[in-house]
Amino acid sequence: MIHAYYGDGKGKSTAAAGMALRAAGNHMRVMFVQFMKTENSGERVALQRFDNVTLSSCPLELKYTYNMDEHERQQVSVMFRGIFDRSVSMTLSDRYDMIILDEVFDVIHEGMLAGSAVFEFISNAPNSLEIVMTGRKPPQRFIDAADYVTEFKKIKHPFDHGVAARIGIEF
Numbered sequence: 001m002i003h004a005y006y007g008d009g010k011g012k013s014t015a016a017a018g019m020a021l022r023a024a025g026n027h028m029r030v031m032f033v034q035f036m037k038t039e040n041s042g043e044r045v046a047l048q049r050f051d052n053v054t055l056s057s058c059p060l061e062l063k064y065t066y067n068m069d070e071h072e073r074q075q076v077s078v079m080f081r082g083i084f085d086r087s088v089s090m091t092l093s094d095r096y097d098m099i100i101l102d103e104v105f106d107v108i109h110e111g112m113l114a115g116s117a118v119f120e121f122i123s124n125a126p127n128s129l130e131i132v133m134t135g136r137k138p139p140q141r142f143i144d145a146a147d148y149v150t151e152f153k154k155i156k157h158p159f160d161h162g163v164a165a166r167i168g169i170e171f
Contacts, residue, residue, distance in 0.1 A: 001147040009152030012134040017043040024050040028097035036103040077112040098130040105135020
């Protein structure tokens with residue numbers, strides 16, 4: 001089945017990490033791929049304790065896309081494509097039960113990963129593979145292809161009033 005967690009509300013990555021935790025607790029093999037996150041993300045620290053969860057590589061530091069110049073965007077795009085390609089290859093060859101593509105809709109929206117490559121993967125993946133995707137603005141074809149679709153809608157958030165992201169809460 002295919003899951004899409006999207007929207008401008010908080011909790012998409014947390015929901016995906018919860019899915020990984022539940023799957024790992026039930027002896028499923030999970031590939032957890034994060035885009036737009038660094039190695040210091042709290043969910044990564046928790047999930048790496050499980051032998052049956054594989055975490056994709058992440059940079060130690062990463063700017064927000066709106067702070068990147070064109071050269072940096074191109075470099076990050078190459079990095080994201082490599083992370084995606086390696087993770088998909090491992091998932092298919094090593095027979096994982098679940099793959100989570102956290103923030104994938106954001107990197108597609110930003111033009112840093114081809115939506116066509118991701119869509120081809122989810123369209124041709126084995127039926128036994130559970131696919132979880134998150135991000136803010138998914139292309140409609142991903143919503144149409146998904147079996148589970150949940151929209152997270154922000155009503156109110158401390159960031160709107162200048163409160164920075166907090167360790168253990170937002171990352």
